[in-house]
Amino acid sequence: MAASSALRIERNPSPRSDEERARILTAPGFGTHFTDHMVLIDWTPEDGWHDGRVVPYGPISLDPATMALHYGQEIFEGLKAYQQPDGSIASFRPDANARRFARSAQRLAMAELPTELFLDSLRTLVDIDRAWVPDDPSMSLYLRPFMIATEVGLGVNKGSSRYTYLLIASPAGSYFSSGVKPVKVWLSTEYTRAAPGGTGEAKCAGNYAASFVAQAHATAQGCDQVVWLDAVEHRWVEEMGGMNLYFVYGSGPGARIVTPALTGTLLPGVTRDSLMTLATELGYVAEEGKISTDEWREGVASGAITEVFACGTAAVITPVGSVDSAEGGFTIGDGNPGPVSMQLREHLLGIQSGTEADPHGWMHRLL
Known part of the structure; x- marks a missing residue:
């Protein structure tokens, strides 16, 4: 799977109303509110990266013996999408985040997500949740890609043989509640x-x-x-x-x-x-x-x-x-x-x- 068009899209049947979204975007804080959808892509040795989908934002189900919960195979990134003066949406050096994500995966013996698939996931989620990108230039849409080990079992002699990549997004104001203060x-x-x-x-x-x-x-x-x-x-x-x-x-x-x-x-x-x-x-x-x-x-x-x-x-x-x-x-x-x-x-x-x-x-x- 090498293009965002391969991501299966399941739209949220009950997204937030325009009024509720507008209220949130007036003062989003940081990492408090989340958009209506998220991306998931699975990996196995047999199929590689597969079953890419956009689904309604919500809880995920994990077996109690899922390896990420016991041995900490979990990595993440953080980057932002900004509305530009011409109305387009752009991100700052996402290819660098993609490469660092792959290096983190390598260090933790996890599957490496290809850069283009990383970028495709960003484009797809931002497209479907575009209304959540603040038009205030002091704000942005914070993007949180992450990956977890999803094999079920308590053996600790090897890394997981299954992984899931996820991407969620959150409208963001200032990281520190006090703003730009020392x-x-x-x-x-x-x-x-x-x-x-x-x-x-x-x-x-x-x-x-x-x-x-x-x-x-x-x-x-x-x-x-x-x-x-x-x-x-x-x-x-x-x-x-x-x-x-x-x-x-x-x-x-x-x-x-x-x-x-x-x-x-x-x-x-x-x-x-x-x-x-x-x-x-x-x-x-x-x-x-x-x-x-x-x-x-x-x-x-x-x-x-x-x-x-x-x-x-x-x-x-x-x-x-x-x-x-x-x-x-x-x-x-x-x-x-x-x-x-x-x-x-x-x-x-x-x-x-x-x-x-x-x-x-x-x-x-x-x-």
């Missing part, structure tokens, strides 16, 4: 997100499940997010929650932005990669490197580090205003969003919303 973060030395040789660079459910206790600890300390450090020395900065981090050195045209290098324990974010290119085009020096907690603290104290921000599909760019840890806290600059962070954010959003030029062809038209 967050306070906690440097976690008690917990580790990923270790060398582990699944850190895969977008798998287990990575996020393991983060909840650290996030709860950060919240108990009065912080919005947790910052992960390396598993060996607990001093090298890696990620913030589920987002990549950037550090701004200096200010103005001579500013330099640095993001922790990919070592196999960090998620290779699509937004992270895109910002490396955009920052260079805006005249900044953009590079990968290693940043220790001592360098972060001392750099802020000396004024060398002027801004810090996190980036990802859901939140785009979120400034980091202050840091706390068992050794005490500090504020970055004056605690407000910095000019480099906000320039990069507005430039990226401009490309995604279609109000700025897209010289790299990153926007992929879905409809």
Whole structure:
């Protein structure tokens, strides 16, 4: 199956009314409301990917011994569809998400979904649920592709022999309820997100499940997010929650932005990669490197580090205003969003919303 036309469509007999949908779209929040349909595609060794269908959004039935429930073979992606000024619907670099989805599948010994089938599923769902794409340029339709192991059995000597790919969609406003405001973060030395040789660079459910206790600890300390450090020395900065981090050195045209290098324990974010290119085009020096907690603290104290921000599909760019840890806290600059962070954010959003030029062809038209 290589084209979206192969997806069998079963329309929801009772979709939300225009009035209810309009009410939801005025303030959708993030990941709270879902569109009327979803995509499912099955995989077996004998038939490969088959039985692709669009069905009404709703519960799925799983045997209690389904392997995903016991051994965590589950991966996912996150990307957005944006209404463009000409009325078309486009997504930002979905081919990059498709490739990362395949890499995650490979790491967890799961079946790899072909890129074209990944893209076809996006086009088909957005087409049938087009009315759910917000026309407000500050909003989008968040797309969540995911895959689960569906073989029934408790044998743990191998991966599953059956998988199901699913795609659901949710109208999205701001990821953080406070909007674009600097967050306070906690440097976690008690917990580790990923270790060398582990699944850190895969977008798998287990990575996020393991983060909840650290996030709860950060919240108990009065912080919005947790910052992960390396598993060996607990001093090298890696990620913030589920987002990549950037550090701004200096200010103005001579500013330099640095993001922790990919070592196999960090998620290779699509937004992270895109910002490396955009920052260079805006005249900044953009590079990968290693940043220790001592360098972060001392750099802020000396004024060398002027801004810090996190980036990802859901939140785009979120400034980091202050840091706390068992050794005490500090504020970055004056605690407000910095000019480099906000320039990069507005430039990226401009490309995604279609109000700025897209010289790299990153926007992929879905409809």
